[in-house]
């Protein structure tokens with residue numbers, strides 16, 4: 001997750017970038033060190049990013065008397081190991097790719113010999129729920145149907161809506177159950193009925209930050225096909241067979257008794 005630029009790559013990145021790119025860099029200024037980031041940080045020290053983005057952080061010693069000092073980097077308080085050539089100002093850390101778990105991760109750069117001389121930035125990783133497309137489902141009457149929509153998002157979705165043919169599903173009269181475990185919303189129907197449950201289902205995630213997203217399920221309820229009940233049939237045959245053998249045996253005893261007479 002963490003990749004430390006070599007000095008050469010860093011130089012290229014610092015000076016090979018177009019001017020407008022460099023102007024976008026925001027600075028976090030403390031007394032002795034500061035962090036420049038791409039993308040730029042807000043005044044509060046937050047960097048907005050999406051999963052799969054690349055975020056690069058460059059720490060500089062601003063105090064001209066401390067230019068030879070070594071720097072340390074930490075991610076949420078844990079040391080980030082640096083190559084020898086990356087320990088002096090400017091020192092660079094690259095987060096590539098950004099992953100959802102990087103949300104709220106704080107990167108701190110400090111002077112090795114005086115950790116109070118430090119600067120920090122915090123990542124904010126936001127992404128919408130990944131709902132899209134449609135799915136075709138064919139199900140027989142009396143079977144159980146479960147539809148699932150993954151709601152994983154940051155910030156969390158504020159609502160999940162389920163519709164059937166465009167109307168909100170009727171939780172009271174329609175035999176539907178909706179459950180949510182924070183990540184997945186499930187619509188469940190036990191014992192589907194063609195007249196009540198056939199149609200177009202849609203789940204919609206309402207996000208406080210992103211446009212609504214949704215997924216469609218085309219559910220076709222078909223008539224129940226007669227399934228050949230093989231096991232009960234065999235059991236039945238065995239019973240019939242055993243009964244007739246017993247009948248013959250008891251009859252044979254009677255016949256045998258007769259003959260003894």
Ligand SMILES: *[C@@H]1O[C@H](CO)[C@@H](O)[C@H](O)[C@H]1NC(C)=O
Pocket residue numbers: 031032114115116117118
């Ligand atoms: C450590 O750094 C802080 C902040 O820059 C500074 O105020 C302090 O004097 C420094 N301490 C030493 C021992 O250099």
Ligand SMILES: *[C@@H]1O[C@H](CO)[C@@H](O)[C@H](O)[C@H]1NC(C)=O
Pocket residue numbers: 134135136218
């Ligand atoms: C669903 O069925 C329709 C026709 O009923 C078809 O056009 C479509 O490609 C199918 N979609 C999928 C994902 O199989």
Ligand SMILES: *[C@@H]1O[C@H](CO)[C@@H](O)[C@H](O)[C@H]1NC(C)=O
Pocket residue numbers: 164165195196197198199200
């Ligand atoms: C939903 O619409 C389809 C197609 O118009 C229809 O066949 C089905 O019966 C409708 N479902 C319900 C529960 O009204």
Ligand SMILES: *[C@@H]1O[C@H](CO)[C@@H](O)[C@H](O)[C@H]1NC(C)=O
Pocket residue numbers: 161206211212
């Ligand atoms: C999202 O869905 C909710 C509920 O249907 C609706 O009130 C809202 O306007 C929608 N937002 C957008 C951006 O479409």
